[in-house]
Amino acid sequence: MTLxxxxxxxxxxxxxTIKDLNFTVPSGSLTALIGLNGSGKTTTINHVIGLMTAKSGTISFDGLDSQKEAIQYQNSLAYIPELPVIYDDLTLREHIQTTISAYHLDAQKAEQEAERLLTIFRLSDKQDWFPIDFSKGMRQKVMIVTAFLADKPLLVIDEPFIGLDPLAVADLIELLQEKKAAGKTILMSTHVIEEAEQFVDDFLLIDQGKIRVQGKLKDIFKAFPKQKNINEIYFRLAKEVEHE
Incomplete structure (x- = not known):
């Protein structure tokens, strides 16, 4: 199943904001969108998840066109936004139950998987808490748990590591690797570059709405031979914009 x-x-x-983007994400792989703020990463994701309509071009997953077969396409994906979107009137347990109901999951299997995910992110003892009691990191964990619980073949993630402590980051990376091994297709934007090298298959460096470089991290540095790290590459990109 390819995006x-x-x-x-x-x-x-x-x-x-984005111009003539071309890329594929095969099943069992993770592609990371990287670039400066405002480069077009989130806009790309918003088009992929169907929040925005393309002015031209197409997006498809497993042969399903995002516009012509919108319902089937949407049913194939799960999404983790940069800013957590949770319901103030629902406890964590009720968020889990709502996810199971909304995605028509097998209740027994889903509850077992939910308990596994809650244990991984150290939320098992907080199932009766309301969002008002959650820190930003905990809210992000709730979004991660519900998205992984949905278990869709296409997973789209926007800056998932923001607000997470180092242990939760490691837990998420392990889950992403697990999902890749299970054949999931994953598209993610991130500013956590060097840590991402261990689990990202393909990087897309977006600059001013265009793909500047695509490939492994080493390919990114080959395109910018005078820069020693990703921050220096970003500084160069910013200077290029200033001089235009």
């Missing part, structure tokens, strides 16, 4: 983005151009109102 295919072909000649994707889109953005807000009359401005094309």
């Amino acid at each position: 295919e983005v072909t000649h994707l151009t889109g953005g807000y109102s009359q401005v094309n």
